[in-house]
Amino acid sequence: MIRRAIALVLILALIGGGAAAWISRDWWSDGPSNEEVSVVVAKGDTLASAARALEKAGAIRSTTNFLRFARRFGPDAPIRAGEFTIPARASGRAILDILQNGKPVQHLVTIPEGMPSILVYERLMAEPQLTGQIDVPAEGSVLPDSYSFEAGEPRAAVLARMQAAMRTALDEAWAARKPTSVARTPREAVILASIVEKETAIASERPMVASVYSNRVREGMKLQADPTVIYPITKGKPLGRRIKRSELNAVNGYNTYASAGLPAGPIANPSRAAIEAVLDPAKSTALYFVADGKGGHVFANTLAEHNANVQRFYAIRRARGEM
Template sequence: MKRFRLVAIVGAVLLLIALFSTLRGWSAEGPLERDITVQIPQGASLASAADRLEEAGVIGSASRFRLRARLFGSGEPIKAGEFQIPARISQSDLLGLLQGGKVLQRMVVVPEGYPSVLVHDALMRADGLEGQAPVPAEGSVLPDSYSFERGDQRSEVVARMQKAMRDYLAQAWPKRQPNSVVKTPQELVTLASIVEKETGKPSERRMVAAVYSNRLRIGMKLDADPTVIYPITRGRPLGRRILRSELNAKNGYNTYASPGLPVGPIANPGRESIDAVLNPAESKALYFVADGTGGHVFANTLAEHNANVRKWYAIRRARGEM
């Protein structure tokens, strides 16, 4: 009888030690030496995910992880996706990460004023996207940061970018003010793309929009350099000065050669440039030129403008640029 009790006591002690070891292993640091990403496929079970995690070195044993998950876990299903796994993550935190579904978000960034050829380049460079995508129609993409998960299709991301532009135009168009000269959303995007390319200062966008609106209102040519460059490079940097022959070329885009708006956008304008065209500044300005600080100085008359140009040339000569 005493022997039986002794065996029972020893068994109980061993069981407690095993349980303690199992519990300690559940919350202790794991073997992973550096942060990695792991893809859990759609429909994966805890068992198959554990095998994948063991192969990646996140856990030491898939079977022990499954046992501890059954003993100490919540029982919630795991989610699919790409997970950022931090170094030394415990098995407890690992299960919580997989069940919480906080998957790694990858991003494609489209800066304001990006032409569609560069949007396409960014999509094709994006690690994790799959498939092909055509170059989007110019002006059809809303500049923003777009998240995606590994395995998403490039064509799907383009569709989301274009839907974002359609949605923003639908929201913004009814807010156009009486001094806005655009008559259609297409004209809005076209003029906004010129405003976007002409200034990088948010504070100037409504003034630049005012200058071009005033010119369109009186039938004056826009004389916008970016419209000369666009048909040559489709928005990529020109890398040199514009040639006289290019200033004279009639191609539907060149606003030095023809009055009115070009035949279409020359970039993908952002929200602020769209809003500026719908609500330009109250100004009679018809001209602007760089002021040497990254911004522009505006003028109502040609005489004022010529004086501002002379000042700009003097700045450039002082810098050794002329």
């Protein structure tokens, strides 16, 4: 009897030791993955569905064991939605902590300065980590910048942040506007800034380009900005060809060759810097500008000066074989 009792104790000890080793291996010891893996937890996912994704990614050995140990030894807290990076060899215990308390991976979507809303829409719709549908945002309502988001976040939420950023930037710039600005309303500031944005890619030129268009508005002159002619045709996308004479003569609310004053609306999403430029333009009497052949522009106060600048630009183009 004594020998049987001793044997039973030994057997139970062995069983207990095996169970402890089993638990240790699948909960506290290193996990099976030899490399970092990424796991996406969608909004509303349960720990069970997350565990299946973890097993598929190779971060855990068994969904069943992970769930058993998580419920037995882990905190009773919900998991977060988002994309999580699981380090190589992470234990089950460490993985659960990441899902419950870790910060989801942040992705970036960048809206360049002067991007029209149709391209903002296409960029957001092409981002595979975002969800849901959106409409093309109102032109001029988005502030160009880089925006972070989490995997599975709705596109509408990201777009709302972009538009809120524009409202804040516009309010701040409008509050600091100078008397020299011709913009009578924040919307007019955005309209004029969108033209400035499309006319120069050089940040230092924005105040001067803004001054030219501001001077033209004061004089009652037509702005004659090519990008306003193109906008009704392509909604801001590149035209890909020369502007036709019929398009220069078209009356559509946007063509600033056909009508004086500002166009009916913005033609792009201007940057904060472009908005600030039209609300504080450079002190100048210039009414004209043309490309200088070096990536920038040369400005003129009179038509005669401007025509001379145009001829110099044509000579540069002919020397390059472009004409």
